Amino acid sequence: MSIDTGSTIKTNFFMWRLAAYSGCLYPIGVGIFWFVVAGLVPPPLASLDAEAIKLWYLDNNLAMRTGMVGVIFFAPFWFVWSCLIARIIQRIEGPNGVLSLVQLLGGVCTSVVTFGAGSIWLVASFRTAERSPEIIQMLNDFGWIVFDVTFMITVVQYAAWGLAILSDKRSTPLFPRWFAWATFADGATFLPLVLIPFDLTGVFSWVGLINFWVVFVGFWVWCVAAIFCIFSAVRRVELEEAQR
């Protein structure tokens, strides 16, 4: 069963596949520049005082500057993916749905959060020796609050995507239903990020077991599933349109 999207114009599936491939650059590019280049595995402790954090930024200066340039560079590819996912969701809910729009806006804002936080940490790594330790600490804190506490932007994107998947009435849905539940579960791991402002030393700090390791590892593992599911959804839409 297919939904009439109200368009008789042939879809450019080459562009769809291009979007699918380039969207992968977000987890790959941001991942490499965050973990390998900047070496933030894990990042410096939230409990470090101003002198200590300035020293850290001085010791890791080139790695952080290069790493953050990379994170900013690859940030837009998340919203490229979101545009493609929005089009696929439209094939599920039709042209008058809201889920595709909510998902897209969540995706755009997630890109903003990525390059926003990346820019803040880049500023902290720029002219570090000339600035006071308090300023470096404030910039480091600022970056983390922007990056982590704004998680609901991505949770709302996930919720719209997951709801769309579950509402697909096709016998073989465009996205597998288990992926909707896995997406909800990944979103659920973001909820403890509300505790970032309240925990400087424990598992809920931005380097803690729950708010760093579970969130980051969970996200990148989820990305692997997302990559496969997105490519397979594009193929299914293409087949469906060819059969019309």
Add this chain to the structure above:
Amino acid sequence: MGKRQACSGVTHQVKVPRLPGMPGIWVFVLLDMGFFALLFLAFVLGQLRHAELFAQSQRTLDVGLGLTNTLILLSSSWLVAFAVHAARDDDRKWSTRCLSLAILCGVSFVAIKVVEYSAKFRAGISILTNEFYMLYFAVTTLHLLHVIAGTTVLAVIAQKARNGGYGRGNTIGIETGATYWHMIDLLWVMIFPLFYLASWQ
């Protein structure tokens, strides 16, 4: 769902074993429980590192209210299980009734938690007091959010049950909601002894 097989002119209903509810809910349940397992691990590590602090803080928790909530959730799980069985037997009246009582249990759980938290706040205890209370509030609040979501899910399926939306061979929806509710109950059955009772001293 049963499949019919024709065998020398006689048809037999063959029951194909399946997990209750939508398969995807089990993906969510396993991942969610895995996440809570990590939170419990963090708590146990905290207990090992700060045994005296944790024991002292644990003594301020209201075991009576915790036990009451345990009994409430266990009862609600029994009611939900009964509602699923009633739905499978096409018993609209009892499935709706049991779900309504389970919703009442969910609301009671939330009310008791509010009372418990209020008492802590009045005593000047908050998430910032120490590591024990950080974990206590974080884990029990996360669980409380699950209870609120679960109670909402029960309300949705109760409404559908009231309108005759479930019956023999058509119980996937109610089973999915029930599975989620049982997970919430199971989590509390682990939270209560770990946070309120277990002492490493």
